[in-house]
Amino acid sequence: MRSAKDFFRPLAVGAPAxxxxxxFRPSRMIHFFDPGNxxxxxxxxxxxxxxxxxxxxxxxxxxxxxxxxxxxxLVRIAKATDFGDTQLxxxxxxxxxxxxxxxxxxxxxxxGDKLDVIMVPxxxxxxxxxxxxxxxxQLEAKAGITRPILVHAILETATGVANVExxxxxxxxxxxxxxxxxxxxxxxxxxxxxxxxxxxGYLVREDPSASDAAAPRATFQQDLWHYTIxxxxxxxxxxxxxxxxxxxxxxxxxxxCEDQFRNAFLLGCVGAWSLHPVQIAxxxxxxxxxxxxxxxxxKVIDAMGDGTGAVMIDGKMQDDATxxxxxxxxxxxxxxxxxxxxxxxxxxxAEKE
Ligand code: GLV
Ligand code: MG
Numbered sequence: 001m002r003s004a005k006d007f008f009r010p011l012a013v014g015a016p017a018x019x020x021x022x023x024f025r026p027s028r029m030i031h032f033f034d035p036g037n038x039x040x041x042x043x044x045x046x047x048x049x050x051x052x053x054x055x056x057x058x059x060x061x062x063x064x065x066x067x068x069x070x071x072x073x074l075v076r077i078a079k080a081t082d083f084g085d086t087q088l089x090x091x092x093x094x095x096x097x098x099x100x101x102x103x104x105x106x107x108x109x110x111x112g113d114k115l116d117v118i119m120v121p122x123x124x125x126x127x128x129x130x131x132x133x134x135x136x137x138q139l140e141a142k143a144g145i146t147r148p149i150l151v152h153a154i155l156e157t158a159t160g161v162a163n164v165e166x167x168x169x170x171x172x173x174x175x176x177x178x179x180x181x182x183x184x185x186x187x188x189x190x191x192x193x194x195x196x197x198x199x200x201g202y203l204v205r206e207d208p209s210a211s212d213a214a215a216p217r218a219t220f221q222q223d224l225w226h227y228t229i230x231x232x233x234x235x236x237x238x239x240x241x242x243x244x245x246x247x248x249x250x251x252x253x254x255x256x257c258e259d260q261f262r263n264a265f266l267l268g269c270v271g272a273w274s275l276h277p278v279q280i281a282x283x284x285x286x287x288x289x290x291x292x293x294x295x296x297x298x299k300v301i302d303a304m305g306d307g308t309g310a311v312m313i314d315g316k317m318q319d320d321a322t323x324x325x326x327x328x329x330x331x332x333x334x335x336x337x338x339x340x341x342x343x344x345x346x347x348x349x350a351e352k353e
Pocket of ligand 1: 060154156179180181182183184195246
């Protein structure tokens with residue numbers, strides 16, 4: 001048994017006190033880069049101001065014999081770069097790999113003061129978060145870090161999905177969860193061979209025509225990820241942490257990427273991963289509420305006064321529940337506008353219209 005009072009006690013003597021609320025910082029795109037790749041590393045200073053989160057990836061996509069180069073590269077880059085108000089995250093190797101422990105040891109002791117969030121892949125249950133939680137506290141104490149490093153879990157195993165609520169609430173360090181559709185598909189033994197997005201075989205078909213059984217029947221592709229995203233969003237909302245869509249692997253299919261990101265946004269996600277610079281602009285567009293939606297939300301908020309009762313605006317009924325939805329949109333717009341002057345201008349212009 002663990003007392004609720006102990007939840008916010010540091011897990012090591014000298015470690016910083018855990019946060020009581022996840023800081024809501026813009027994280028529309030978590031931009032992945034390989035820190036061991038010299039060409040990518042050279043672009044970090046110019047990419048950093050364009051993204052909300054820059055993530056040095058140490059896990060999948062980094063070959064086994066380049067793991068150390070990636071880890072050391074991240075240390076070098078973090079020490080040499082001023083990230084401004086762009087967050088620096090890393091994705092460490094999975095906890096069942098021979099590299100995870102050294103990832104944590106090196107990164108926290110060398111650049112722990114620069115790292116905002118550590119993404120942990122293939123999380124299966126609360127025990128994985130507890131393991132990382134205690135290690136981080138020990139390492140923070142050792143390194144004299146004064147601000148706790150937060151933890152982000154990737155939801156990418158069937159067991160992880162079954163335990164998503166306990167993962168979301170496993171530690172005050174939990175910042176958020178991303179859907180990892182590629183590993184999740186493999187873990188579930190789905191029959192897809194892609195990274196996220198839909199599949200032409202997963203569809204529903206229109207009923208046959210009563211008069212012509214041979215007439216063509218329309219089909220509609222369905223969303224393979226709806227259940228998991230919705231479940232993840234609920235788990236995150238229940239625990240006050242943030243949900244994200246993960247990777248979309250078909251870099252050339254910018255249209256389907258935008259659709260996948262937008263579905264996630266509408267269902268409650270705050271961001272997605274960008275695997276290529278072309279996906280940065282997509283995430284920025286999708287995960288920033290549109291100026292028209294923000295103007296509408298503010299109109300409703302103004303008309304609702306203290307938020308009680310009901311009013312009609314343009315033939316649409318507004319009450320406490322729409323007022324709260326509008327607050328979500330308006331508060332998100334305020335947070336994003338504070339970081340993004342172009343967006344601030346677009347929101348102000350739309351309100352004047
Ligand atoms: C991400 O890591 C995924 O497996 O989709
Ligand atoms: Mg994965």
